[in-house]
């Protein structure tokens with residue numbers, strides 16, 4: 001099941017009285033070859049980014065600022081991950097339904113992706129996702 005592959009990734013943290021510094025360096029800190037980064041910002045507090053899954057895309061989600069919840073489902077189990085620190089990320093494998101909610105005001109969700117943007121890789125209908133999971137789509 002895809003949820004067993006979900007894990008957090010700790011990034012290096014250089015503590016400094018002038019302000020802490022973390023970094024993501026490929027390939028050391030990522031379980032895939034980095035292809036794209038995008039970020040979600042200016043989300044009104046408490047709003048939700050609706051769900052989808054990907055056939056192939058893997059991603060790591062980081063709360064660069066503020067906090068939010070990433071809710072993941074493999075069609076059977078659902079788990080909620082509260083992200084609130086910039087020095088770790090959440091690895092989301094392919095074929096995982098995910099939505100993000102509970103955004104704090106001024107939060108910034110940074111997403112590192114294994115693929116270029118490809119609408120054909122999206123599964124935007126939850127029932128279709130469950131059908132594909134039942135068929136054993138990986």
Ligand code: TYD
Nearest residue numbers: 036037038039040049050051052116117118
């Ligand atoms: P989408 O991934 O559907 O975000 P959400 O599920 O949170 O609403 O992306 C929203 C829109 O942005 C969609 O029309 C496609 C576009 N988009 C790109 O053009 N390139 C990208 O890398 C991403 C992530 C989205």
